[in-house]
Amino acid sequence: MSQQHPQHDPHQPGRGGPQSPGGFPPPPKRKVGRFIGLGCAGIIGLFLLLAVAIAITGTGGGDDESGSSADPTPAASSPKGERPAAAGDPSDATKSEARTGKPKEKKVVTFKVWGTAPAGTLGPLDITYGSDSDTRKGTFANGSFEATLPLDGDAMYYNVTAQLQGSGDINCSVTVDGHTEKAHASGGYNICNAQANAGILGGWD
Template identity: 40%
Template sequence: MGVLLLGVGIGAAGNSSSDGGKKASAEPAPTVTVTAPAQVDAEAEPAATVTVTRTATATAKAKAEADTADSGDAAPSGKAVFKVWGSAPAGVDITYGSDGTNLQGNGLPLKKTLSVDEGALYYQVTAQLMGGGDVQCSVTINGETKKGHAQGGYNICSAQLNSDFSGGFS
């Protein structure tokens, strides 16, 4: 007669940060423990019960989340930084660039940098969900950042910085 015992312990607290989730939390990673009896020959005499326990700890993702979630990074001078992050299980269609370019991105998280053309009218990023998910997007030029958010269905995240005709973007 075989008996299988399964124990799962998850120790993670909710994110109650008041900074809008911009900083990575130092919450403990989930821990999973699986306990099962050792394999015993069915025809052998009854013996003492031996239990084998293995514990696995999930790898913390705090640094990766901090790198992608903080869309307020200062862009290098003369550069436009485009970011898209979040969850899109069915996929996401990403387009970014200026009024004169229409580039395609793939995979999350996405971070792309382009040189700024002072003659451009705007710089934009869009990310269309392909059936569900929750994504955020941003475009940053010279310390100015615009952000967008989309959740569920085929919704579109969009962020755009416009030229202010004096060489800057807002």
């Protein structure tokens, strides 16, 4: 008996999977996504390598510049045998005054008269003050008088005098370099006289 073999329809799917209309298998699919991904990764890696190379080059240059820009001049040291001046050293204050050009504070002599001194027939209270080489006139107002003069190292004395004009009670004083001399007068035409004299060995008394 002859056996009949079934005929396969080329249009029907078989064990080999779908075929093209011409009977040939379909061409394999290209993995486009994988190649695109690998291309992007390569470009990113290239940029990272360039950035690392630039950073290394810049760091090396900075080290050279910092080394070359250091000041080779050694720090100035004080001469042998001399100590640095302390912050409160008087010589520093003197040098500072010389730099700023400000003159030293000058000492002054202070003259004072205070109390009750009514004006008389000859006028108000008569006040004179000064030194052996400089005498001035003062005015008593509102129960007091005060004046100052620069201290002269050559002066032999400083004094203040105040004479009453018939009545009253007054005090007077002169202060020279921290030393004060005082006097008092009361009634009539009495005179209040305070005087500070230059000492033989310096100072005032």
